[in-house]
Amino acid sequence: MDVHAEAGPPDRRAGGLGQRAVDGDGRAVGKRTGHPPIVAPGADVTPAASTTGVRLLRCAPMTAESAPELIRTATARGVTTLTLDSPGNRNALSRALMTQLLDALAEAADDDAVRTVVLAHTGPVFCSGADLAETAAAYAGTAEMPAAMLGDLLGAVWDFPKPTVARVGGAARAGGLGLIAATDIAVVAEDATFAFSEVRLGVVPAIISAPVLRRVAPRPAAELLLTGEVFDGLRAAEIGLATRAVPAAEVDEAVAEYTDALTCGGPIALGATKQLLRRPAGPTVRAELDDLTALSVAYFGSDEGREGVTAFKEKRPPAWTPED
16 A cells, blocks of 8 residues: 555645644643552453553544534454544544544443554555644634643543554554554554654644653654654654554454454453553562562462463463353
């Protein structure tokens, strides 16, 4: 697939997609809570609980007349794919799209049959960032600023209680890069283009910096956020924004490799491991080892842990393996 079709050549002066430069993510920065403790086996880990720190907001429903379907949902073998389907505006983060994506994430979090969520896209662009028309209307006083919703969306993806994978077969700019950074695993096309274009538009990549700076090392982050230069999928993987860069024709295969591997893991163990990856360092190594030893013992003694060990000894798939 030609990942640049319909998008036009990259505009290095603005870091944009053809003539449609993407705006920044707004000025309001939502306040996030600190890292929660890792949940012990048997604790309440529903999305509404405070143990995961997840804020999966259910937004007021929209009528068919007010908003078309911008997020398509498909589930197979424990993997739910949420596809951004607004190619007319290059999958910009409009309020309607973010509302529908937040709702879809909340439903996936509630569904025990869903083990992994993939964020995908239609058209040649994964996500072009903020919707410029809505941002302009907000500053004109005729619409609500979408920045707060972007913070909620990135937080919902970052804190999602199940593994998340970004399937990026095309370009991304500004807020779209924040969405990629918020996922656990990101597979990108080698020739896809990316840019933190905010500074070239006179705005600041404020909200997206929360997940981005947790993925990208300080030197490349300073280079790319300050210059707004365009870079490709290979560089995205090199700096940690993406997990893996592959030829465009192999993106779906690479994503499937990850989702197949993820569904082999115990659902509760995967959720706890996600929290472990986000756990702040303890005051001392000894204190941290004491806490983590207790956690390890608890999970080995859990129902899921016992089932996994038994299945391994009996050389059979564990009970949580999705059926074909």
